[in-house]
Amino acid sequence: FTAPVGLTSNLLLTFRLTVNDGTENSAPDTVDVTVLAPPGPGGTNIAPTATVAASTERAGSGQTALKAVDGFVDGYPGDSTREWSTQVERTGAWIELTWDTPQTIDRILLYDRINLFDRITGCTLSFSDGSSIVVGALDNAGAGDEVLFAPKTVTSVRMTVDATSGSTWSVGLAEIEVFNVVE
Numbered sequence: 001f002t003a004p005v006g007l008t009s010n011l012l013l014t015f016r017l018t019v020n021d022g023t024e025n026s027a028p029d030t031v032d033v034t035v036l037a038p039p040g041p042g043g044t045n046i047a048p049t050a051t052v053a054a055s056t057e058r059a060g061s062g063q064t065a066l067k068a069v070d071g072f073v074d075g076y077p078g079d080s081t082r083e084w085s086t087q088v089e090r091t092g093a094w095i096e097l098t099w100d101t102p103q104t105i106d107r108i109l110l111y112d113r114i115n116l117f118d119r120i121t122g123c124t125l126s127f128s129d130g131s132s133i134v135v136g137a138l139d140n141a142g143a144g145d146e147v148l149f150a151p152k153t154v155t156s157v158r159m160t161v162d163a164t165s166g167s168t169w170s171v172g173l174a175e176i177e178v179f180n181v182v183e
Helices: 065-069
Strands: 011-017 029-035 051-054 094-112 120-127 132-135 145-164 172-180
Touching (some): 051 065, 065 094, 065 172, 094 120, 132 145, 145 172
Antiparallel strands (some): 011 029, 051 094, 094 145, 120 145
16 A cells, blocks of 8 residues: 555554455455654643643533643544534634643644534634734645644643634644744
8 A cells, every 4th residue: 555645643544455356255354554754843742731721611522721722633434522612602612722821822723623514713822922823724635734843832722713714613622732943
């Protein structure tokens, strides 16, 4: 097989093999292959080490804010328990990551919810150092939107939704990744 390219996170593929001798099929056998994503510009995703809070979340359906930092880019219609979803919230919704110690970061990847109805068309990243970055529409098909910036030392970052598509019912994220600076 030819391994997929352009990955931003590792991808697990499962292959199933059945052999036929012209008369009978063998019992099927499976093997898992993990295709490793190439290293990015550097750094480690420190989002999973943060304390995560959100304006609202759907705890009853498993769509909590912690799912935005679980390392899986998925969600409805795949696995809705792998995404953060608000409780019928649109503009003004937010998710915040906070670290106990200052972190020097220079890159954030934002993955919008994968479904075709709920889409963030504008948001702002606000940092504990008082700076902010306005971000345009996020990809609506599962690809991450990379936000690069000069290194900054912060203890928190908050993404606030500024605009949504007309069909949006509940915004959220499939994943947010925050990368520290390699020194």
